[in-house]
Amino acid sequence: MSENKKGFITRALHAEFPKDDAYNALHMPVYDGVAYEFDTAEDIADTFAGKKFAHAYSRTSNPTVEYFEKKLKAVTNAHGVIALASGMAAISNVLMSLVEQGGNVVASNHLFGHSYALLKRTLPSLGIEVRFADMTNVEAIESVSDDKTRVYFFESITNPQLEIVDLDVLSQLARKKNIVVVCDSTITPSYVFDSKKFGVDVEVMSTTKFISGGAAAFGGVVLDNATYDYSNLPALKMWSDKFGKDALVARIRKEIFRHLGGTMTAHTAHFMNLGLDIMPLRIDRCIENCLDLGQFFSQHQRIISYNYPGIEGSKGYELAKKQFNGKPGAVMTFDLESKEACFKFYNRLKVMRKATNLNDNKTLIIHPESTIYAEFSEREKADMGVRPTMMRLSVGIEEVEDLIADFTQALEN
Numbered sequence: 001m002s003e004n005k006k007g008f009i010t011r012a013l014h015a016e017f018p019k020d021d022a023y024n025a026l027h028m029p030v031y032d033g034v035a036y037e038f039d040t041a042e043d044i045a046d047t048f049a050g051k052k053f054a055h056a057y058s059r060t061s062n063p064t065v066e067y068f069e070k071k072l073k074a075v076t077n078a079h080g081v082i083a084l085a086s087g088m089a090a091i092s093n094v095l096m097s098l099v100e101q102g103g104n105v106v107a108s109n110h111l112f113g114h115s116y117a118l119l120k121r122t123l124p125s126l127g128i129e130v131r132f133a134d135m136t137n138v139e140a141i142e143s144v145s146d147d148k149t150r151v152y153f154f155e156s157i158t159n160p161q162l163e164i165v166d167l168d169v170l171s172q173l174a175r176k177k178n179i180v181v182v183c184d185s186t187i188t189p190s191y192v193f194d195s196k197k198f199g200v201d202v203e204v205m206s207t208t209k210f211i212s213g214g215a216a217a218f219g220g221v222v223l224d225n226a227t228y229d230y231s232n233l234p235a236l237k238m239w240s241d242k243f244g245k246d247a248l249v250a251r252i253r254k255e256i257f258r259h260l261g262g263t264m265t266a267h268t269a270h271f272m273n274l275g276l277d278i279m280p281l282r283i284d285r286c287i288e289n290c291l292d293l294g295q296f297f298s299q300h301q302r303i304i305s306y307n308y309p310g311i312e313g314s315k316g317y318e319l320a321k322k323q324f325n326g327k328p329g330a331v332m333t334f335d336l337e338s339k340e341a342c343f344k345f346y347n348r349l350k351v352m353r354k355a356t357n358l359n360d361n362k363t364l365i366i367h368p369e370s371t372i373y374a375e376f377s378e379r380e381k382a383d384m385g386v387r388p389t390m391m392r393l394s395v396g397i398e399e400v401e402d403l404i405a406d407f408t409q410a411l412e413n
């Protein structure tokens, strides 16, 4: 952010099209064609040989998706950007590109469920070993790292624990050991988080959440800060010889996502382009609502405790202020006296919606222990900080008075 003078929204709105539009459209049109024609045999041969760039087939690149990538580049300090079909496509494709068979990943033990399953089951089945550790504990991370560790993988803020990794500490260790720092910053997108400044080498995000503009479409993105020298990685050595700093994005585009088909579609990119422009307005509104709800929780007798790292006195407050500009996303948790009380409260809600997603424009609420974590044992749930008395709230952009009124009526005994 600091490397650019204009504000986030100005840069997003006025990012230049890769090519002038034939009709001077102000919004990038949706190019939903599959294949692109060439004028001559030489043109098509040079494009296939990688001597020049042109769109050839939309599974590899597409003008509307290219514009979304360009817009993201304009609003971040990333060196390389590539958009994919979903957050999971972004995460899986990055890890498969960075780690060779026999190499290992050290990952946080608090992760989005499907990321955890990818690391626990799918990657090991492909010969990539995964070791889980408490990423807030540098000794724990160091004790499971070795000379085959290629990646540290974690989320900028975990949920529902709302735990924050001290990035200066983690990235220092990673530099010392020559390990790539990969952060899933879905909950804290680039408007609030300058990942490069805190030593993150590669960011992955589910654009399904904040960026899409209210959970309107599935998408994912990889932002490469190009701060890691890829010639050190067995998986990328060859790509680094040919593409230098672009090795990771080149391998994803030319091999991994092309072969696995995890491409973003033009229609999805259209939603993302619209969503990204006004994301800062939505995030600021969500955060104001979080702070107002915190105030309300602090005064309500039936709320036993609550957590939001944007509120002074909460566990992650200092790190949230430093790393996320005091804008640590819009996920909050709170506890009632019992699981029964949570269910009774839940069934009385009229405005807030009973759903599992995050960062919709609508406020969404869920009881994690009986839903997202239902498959885990009591012991595992306890280890993950998932209490039967806890509710998770993804705060939206409604007028906060309406949310407070809904809380008030649903909490009445």
Ligand SMILES: *Cc1c(COP(=O)(O)O)cnc(C)c1O
Pocket: 086, 087, 088, 089, 112, 115, 155, 184, 186, 187, 206, 207, 208, 209, 218, 219, 220, 358
């Ligand atoms: C939703 C989510 C994902 C997965 O993204 P999809 O777009 O649903 O594939 C990954 N990480 C985090 C933190 C998420 O919240």
